[in-house]
Amino acid sequence: MRYIIQIDTATEVCSVSLSREGITLDHIQSSEPNMHASRLTSYVEQILFQNSLKFSDISAVAVSMGPGSYTGLRIGVSTAKGLCYALDIPLIGINTLESMFNGLVNKVILQEGSLYFPMIDARRMEVYTMAFDEDGKQVLPTQAKIIDELSFAEFHLKEAFLFGSGANKFQDLFRANPQVHIISQFQHSSAHMSALAWKRFEAHEVENLIYFEPYYLKEFVASKPKR
Template structure:
């Protein structure tokens, strides 16, 4: 197991956590944002002081890498890179929609054939969403969806599908299939990143600190129709 600093800034919530031996041991969260430019530096300084004061060796930094807020992701990734450079430790990038799924998998009772559809609000009736099974195997990659009653029928006709995240609330009136279930108050939080980060460490799945960017800023946006940007 490793000691990892986690940074999550993809939505209006700003959060920082430290995990060691697979357990969250330090957490700071601000739900009053977006206030990443003000809060993140303070939270990271407190987290690093906590690590140093307890004579722990920080092994890596994990950062949520999108999709999400353009500004929030830039701030979070810049901070993560700075810590990695300063301490000469590796960088881990965790997809935001996977981070959103962790509390659902940990704390919700789901049927064996359930599918998860985390959603990040993209304004109007648009969301960034993906579809996973209970093992977080991708059943449909992240896309920008314009949501109507037919958007997820191919999954809803065969499985119970659980929708959550800050983009899900506005979809309740559109997605009325009997297999559609909505879970409220699910946020991407740093303290939920550690299972995914530990897996990345075990697989040595690290990012190039010099060139890493949130995929929302590069690969994802570059492939979307201009009207969604």
């Protein structure tokens, strides 16, 4: 049996899951603010204990590599790399937006002729996003995009479905637009990586532990603390 630990700290959700050959067995997650660093390693230990496994039973670690929160990504990737170094097992990097789309596919029936935009909040009216058609083909690459009322006009013959932490803030903006739909019930989770992680593990598509870094997409800009 091949077990993979999956870590996702790219958003406000701190999530750890366990999969076996592409099937999710268990997951633990929380959306409490600012708790990624304090909870992540304990979640890994807890999920192994819950499933009567030891660290030596793990064949690989998959991590959501970004885009997403700068601090969250650093915590997740650092923890994943530390586990892989200590256990001498491979690291699998998964694009966060690709993982989100995979999670949506397992929850809803995709509509023919539509486009699907996983979105991660990048503050104000900006999001990290990419686009897929109903067959899972990538239509737009990963990008940082400022959204306004005309953002999807170029796809005038297709309906656009937005989902994820970055999509919910556009409910009012597109309320009167019949082309754009918000899937508000989507929940972010490391469990969405299971099939992707297993496919890459089988294909030996693993990361170089020395050089692997999170996919930040944008440079980190520190803000001044409020008085």
